[in-house]
Amino acid sequence: MSDQKPAGVTRIARRRALPGREAEYEAEIRAMFQSMARQPGFRGADLLPPDAPGGEYQVIARFECESALQGWDQSPERQRHHAALRKVSEGEPAYRVLSGLEAWFAPAVVPAGMQPPRSRMSVVTWLGIFPVVSLYLGVLGPYLASWPFLLRTALITGLVVATMTWVVMPRLGRLFRPWLQRP
Template sequence: MNPSQTHPVLMLVSRRAKPQHEAAFEWLMAEFITHAEAYPGCLGAQLVHPGDDASVDDMLYHALLAFDQPGSLAAWQNSPERAAGLAAIAPYIEGPETVRGISGLAHWFQAPSSAKPTQPPRWKVAVVTWLGIFPTVYLLFLLLGNLLAPWTLLARISLLTVLVVTIMTWGVAPQLTRLLKPWLFPAAPAKHKGQTG
């Protein structure tokens, strides 16, 4: 198997529960996630609830699932367990679901609007990933440290890792990619006149 196809993958699914049906939706999603976590290749799953101050229009739930490789994720997506779970949840959601797949850290730093998908060297991805994750984790600890202190270690790690992945994917990584684009994706040297490829 191609080594490039065996890296862990993440899938983030966002859904909006019908008003007055949040409790049933959350219970069914807990069952859904339990089945997902027991599925071969699943590295973990987590449901992120809307914030207490979220408006009605912002009442989105986010389910984050991690699998050891794309093949395991594909098997889960085609499984009868997933189909049954989605059928049970369907009456309690409204609007379309939003699905985003994240395949490896390098996909955080793909060249924007590139006709041909490219990825920077792994060491550059590692440096920029650290530049994004370090301040993100630091700020989350400052903001949520006291609030999460009574939680168990596993619960704290679960929430913080979900928040870090979400913030990196939609906030920090795209900004760092734009800021450091010349370094991540250096332009190929211009050929001299008369030089042929």
């Protein structure tokens, strides 16, 4: 049994509100977020409005792990909220689930106007990569000095990617979210 913390899971749901019922749709989504907040393993959620009237809303929900998301999916609260949403929306939502490294790139599914500037994302990524690479090179470098260059590089980059995906970027994303999303 591994003591490693499970990777976070992000689910994106896309759906249109019925014309003239947008305010009701948004209110129900916000009420659903309050119910989600009581669910074990819930990390947060965002509602992204459509780029243009009549477009799709996006609901982004983050959970600690797949089993936490499944717990929400099977809850009576979710069933109640989805029944209410069916009355103010078109059809069923289209879902996309992201986990691990794929979740780094989740902003690609949100409207372009809501994505953080690439320059800010680059700064936050560098703030994560620089100390992680330095740590691994400082700690493991002396032990790996006799290894062939490509094998040494493969090990170090593999450790960096794993650490960035499951440890560093989720924390940096939360820490820097206000700066990343500021106009």
